[in-house]
Amino acid sequence: xxxxxxxxxxGSDLTxxxxxxxxxxxxxxxxxxxxxxxxxxxxxxxxxxxxPIPPQEFFDAQDRISASRVQQVQQACAVxxxxxEAHTVDAEQPWQAIIDLAKSSACDLVVMASHGRRGLSALxxxxxxxxxxxxxxxxxxxxx
Numbered sequence: 001x002x003x004x005x006x007x008x009x010x011g012s013d014l015t016x017x018x019x020x021x022x023x024x025x026x027x028x029x030x031x032x033x034x035x036x037x038x039x040x041x042x043x044x045x046x047x048x049x050x051x052p053i054p055p056q057e058f059f060d061a062q063d064r065i066s067a068s069r070v071q072q073v074q075q076a077c078a079v080x081x082x083x084x085e086a087h088t089v090d091a092e093q094p095w096q097a098i099i100d101l102a103k104s105s106a107c108d109l110v111v112m113a114s115h116g117r118r119g120l121s122a123l124x125x126x127x128x129x130x131x132x133x134x135x136x137x138x139x140x141x142x143x144x
Contacts, residue, residue, distance in 0.1 A: 095131035
């Protein structure tokens with residue numbers, strides 16, 4: 001059924017629940033996990049002299065943070081005895097990076113967390129999960 005499961009991670013506690021769910025599902029189905037951490041974009045401002053952090057320092061930090069996030073998923077998979085393929089990418093739109101990796105890695109399920117925002121906060125903040133649900137050809141399991 002589901003043999004390659006993509007679980008994006010942002011390092012949050014809520015994402016940890018999605019990782020747990022994905023691991024349990026993959027073990028039950030004899031599958032494997034693919035994990036992804038999307039690096040934040042540099043917050044370019046109108047006045048470049050007033051940047052809070054130099055660009056290279058920011059990019060280096062994003063590399064470390066993303067690597068740490070996927071390593072946490074890989075470690076959880078190792079404990080569970082599952083294979084786990086890890087990816088980190090730079091992307092302006094995380095939802096698009098998730099969909100692209102699901103397709104290029106031949107994943108047949110995406111397991112994602114949702115904060116369950118509604119109303120104005122959902123409208124203002126948007127939802128990467130909602131965008132993946134809307135645009136993905138691959139089935140999406142949402143964990144709350």
